[in-house]
Amino acid sequence: MVNVGDRAPDFSLESDSGKEVGLADFPGKTVVLYFYPKDDTPGCTREAQAFSAGLDAFAEAGAVVLGVSRDSVDRHRKFRDKYDLGVTLLSDPDLVAHNAYGAYGEKTMYGKKVTGTIRSTFIIGPDRKVKHVFSGVKVDGHADAVLALVRGGDAPEAPPARRDAAKSAAKAPAKKAAAKAPAKPAAKPR
Template sequence: MLEVGMEAPDFTLEDQSGESVHLADYRGKVVVLYFYPKDSTPGCTKEACSFRDENAALADVGAVVLGVSRDSVNSHQRFADKYNLNFSLLADTDGEVCSAYGVLQEKTMFGKTGVGIVRTTYVIDQQGKVAKVFPKVKVDGHVDEVLTSVRELS
């Protein structure tokens, strides 16, 4: 897992529309980079809808939201359309970005043990450095914590 003050690893991933998204293009803005296990599951849907509902408030303080999972572009497209998500969902199908950010970990899901994404959010400052890490996120109240953290950077 990355720590506060570290350079956020740069990446390029496709979003739900098939467009390339480059982290470096967001220099000068605060980036809320959140990693989640799977599209359209209850916790991930609740988290995504919370970010959707607070996206305007985050944008007002100069932040952009990017969600990352190992789901495909098509899965992201269906998820975004179904819930009217107003931010980019990035497809890390090979897990390279998830590995770079330390969110792929051994865990038990639905009674099975394996490697999966541990729900984690990074707030990346305007210079591309990690400003805040929220490990093992609990969905309820999380977006409010993120918004408070982002406001401290503006």
């Protein structure tokens, strides 16, 4: 995987608009390059929507956002149009950029080892050096964390994992039920 301080590998990939896009197309800009597994799946959709919603804020901070997956340009167009996405989507069916950045390889899904896209994000400075790397990204809150770093701040803490919230929610009704249960009568002396 590309590390902080490394020179970002250049690439030329076809975008959802049909144009070839590479790092050289954004002189003087910070580039947020995020790799995601598949168009129109729940996590990938939320991630693309979050980055799209923040595009004005990224632009104000001097950054552009590029999403990369193995999906075809046609599939990217359908995904973009279905969800009214503003982020530029790049097609990498031959894994050129994925492999250059280390965003493809072995990962664990549902407890099993599989080979596929490793959800990751790279913040690349105007000098084309990698400023920050997120690997094994959790989607919720991620775009906000990236924006905070692009603006020069610290990334906010990630929200708690859903399963932790679910456990808390499951325990809460039990506590309420226990609180509402009538107290056992005191034993009568004999």
